[in-house]
Amino acid sequence: MIIRSEKPSDIEAITEVIKVAFEDHSFSEQTEHFIICDLRTAGALSISLVAEVHGRVVGHIAFSPVTISDGTTNWYGLGPVSVLPEYQGGRIGTAMIDKGITSLKSMGGKGCVIIGLPAYFNRFGFKNYRKLVHEGIPQEVFAAKSFAAWVPNGKVEYHEAFKKLSAIEKDAIADVIIDYCIEGIKLDSGNPVIESLIKKEVIAETIDGKFVMRLSALAKYDSYLGQIAQFRVAEMGRVHKNPILAAIHHGTDA
Ligand SMILES: CC(C)(COP(=O)(O)OP(=O)(O)OC[C@H]1O[C@@H](n2cnc3c(N)ncnc32)[C@H](O)[C@@H]1OP(=O)(O)O)[C@@H](O)C(=O)NCCC(=O)NCCS
Known part of the structure; x- marks a missing residue:
């Protein structure tokens, strides 16, 4: 087995390894391979190593820069692996974690954080520090390994690529948008911005004086959310056989 840096010709194989490795994991939203692509595009894939066995890529590990609210620099996030x-x-x-950490040190890295199972990562010297936190992540699965004698204090943030919405999250947002499209909200029709949005057919006024967003406009601004929202509204109309919903659907999408 050899561990080496990724080459452009490995990209497809890396995607496949990540997809398959996380396939049946309940904690995963199966978006890890997208994160790697986005990090690569953003030039934020600081270290990307593959494990090769008989010429086949069978493992992958990524490290990307993190920010820490106390201003500490040169810290990285390990993962996904x-x-x-x-x-x-x-x-x-x-082997990939050991090599990755060695490479991080040689490029001037001062430390590394990980979100993952303590049962696995603690063996590499990662520890839980009360004052180094990641918002929204339970402290017991957030650990750090400092290459110096001290550990920073503050909130850690991974690269933007980790914050992209997953399909499940987009579905949840589509639900919120559907509510907005159907229920509508009160808006000041005299406001020039509102007037302009009406003219551009982004929102429409209903008979009860509320404003709803047109699904067609939503589709124009975000095709994924628009399509999901249109599909959901059509489905709700079918499933519930609700003539009011059907009428609203017709009205908002006309
Ligand atoms: C986690 C993963 C990268 C580990 O790679 P691996 O090559 O199987 O691990 P290793 O063979 O190096 O394991 C070393 C030790 O860790 C243990 N270990 C492996 N995976 C573990 C896990 N998920 N939990 C606890 N211990 C684990 C092994 O049993 C072994 O223990 P030992 O030293 O007592 O024999 C791999 O199992 C994987 O791809 N899992 C799916 C994706 C994932 O969960 N990634 C981690 C989150 S980013």
Whole structure:
């Protein structure tokens, strides 16, 4: 087995390894391979190593820069790390993490954080520090390894690529938007911005004086959310056989 930096010709294989490794994991939203692509595009894939066995990419690990609210620099986030299921348990994960950490140190890295299972990551010297936190992440699965004698205090943030919405989150937003499209809200029709939005057919006034967003406009601004919202409204109309909903759908999308 060899551990080496990724090459452009590895990209497809890396995507496949990540997808398969996270496939059946309940904690995963199966967006890890998108994160890697976005990090790569943003030039934020600081370290990207593959494990190769008989010429085949069977493992991958990524490190990307994090920010810390106390101003500490040169810290990185480890992850995701993936090994093809049939190769798991063969120390490939260990080899990639060890090599990654060595590379981080040699490029001037001062420390590394991880979101993951303590049962796995603690063996690499990651520890939980009360004063180094990540908002929204339970403290017990957020750990750090400092390469210096001290550990920063503050809130850690991963690169933007980790904050993209997953399909599940987009679905949830579509639900909110549907409510907005159907229920409507009160707006000041005299406001020039509102007037302009009416003219541009983004929003429409209903008979009860509320304003609803037109699904067609939503589709224009975000095709994914627009399509989901249109599909959901059509489905709700079908499932509930609700003539009012159907009428609203017709009205908002006309
Ligand atoms: C986690 C993962 C990268 C580990 O790679 P691996 O090559 O299978 O791990 P290793 O063979 O190096 O494991 C070393 C040790 O950790 C243990 N270990 C492996 N995965 C573990 C897990 N999920 N939880 C607890 N311990 C684990 C092994 O049993 C082994 O223990 P030992 O030293 O007592 O024998 C791999 O299992 C994987 O791709 N999992 C799916 C994706 C994932 O969960 N990634 C981590 C979150 S980013």
